[in-house]
Amino acid sequence: MSVLPLIFTAGWASGINAYAVVFLLGVFGRIGWADDVPAGLERTDVLVAAGVLFLIEAVADKIPYLDSFWDAMHTVVRPASGAVVSALIAGQDDSLPTLFAAAVGGTTALLSHVVKAGTRMAVNTSPEPVTNIALSTVEDLGVAGVITLAVFFPILAAVIAAIALAIGLWVVYLCANRIRRYRRRRSERRAAHRAGRDPALE
Template identity: 75%
Template sequence: MSLLPLIFTAGWASGINAYAVVLLFGLFGITGLSDDVPEGLQRPDVLIAAGVLFLVEAVADKIPYFDSFWDSIHTVIRPASGAVVAALLAGSDGSLPQLGAAAVGGTTALVSHLVKAGLRMGINTSPEPASNIIVSTLEDLGVAGVITLAVFHPLPAAIIAGVLLIIGIVLVVFLAKRIRRSWRRFRQWWESRQRPALPG
């Protein structure tokens, strides 16, 4: 595998759904479809944990406003996962220093995560939940498709990931007002959950 394009793509995908990235890489490795997947990603405990958390995220990511709460607690998790996956890939290849690979993977994951979180806040201004479900499903399918392509054709996958990242950044800038409005609503939603219920 071409390592740098693969690391960039894995970072982009980790910023959207880190658990899916770990699960997919692990499955490609354990089934023998790819000989280049690090052993650390093929461990049964890692695959089970990633699978369970992927299923939890598949539900949480489709609930309006709760998806933004989920994104907020993953602001550290997704970049960290992108950095770890990148370091493991570099360690199994040896052509790139692990620290540099981790920096590329983690930084790309952070930017991708911030774009995802911003776009989802903009989408939360819609009054119906269907848009959240559709966008979340498209994100999951996009991550699966791009990671699958990256395992076999890293450079085209990295180009696609880069284009999608740029489009996402442009959309976040375009939807800035809606995102700010959604942020205010999210804060109100969160504060309402913190207030104790009044006795009936």
């Protein structure tokens, strides 16, 4: 059977938390739950690095404004990770060209990253941290759940990922005004900082 459903799901999840995808797939491959996991993801150094980075992201992603800064830093990292993981998975199977797999995984990761970053900008227009923590926790659990499901039922996991992506893009569209407000506020703060003024005191 084609590995395309697993590739699509891994791409979607990489756009939310690339380190969790690498870590979970590596662990599942290492314990023998998944046959399509590349050997490179099962290496001890890769698992340790992914695990540490995942823990750092789990903390940073729950702190207002720091989460958006973290997202901005990963605008390239997440799509690139989705493309690489997808290409490696396709390399384990002859049913899908590697370049096509990389394109699918990278594009899907980019779209889900846009959803994640956009919704977080919208949330950060409110000063309370509870929503950030709740949203980040749901994302972490969602990635873990869908990636685990993809190992056993890849088509079902891909359908869930596609629905989640479609809903997420629609939510970002609905939150466009809040996202623009966040970006405008950040631009004003940067301009005030460059001018040597503290906007909090004005």
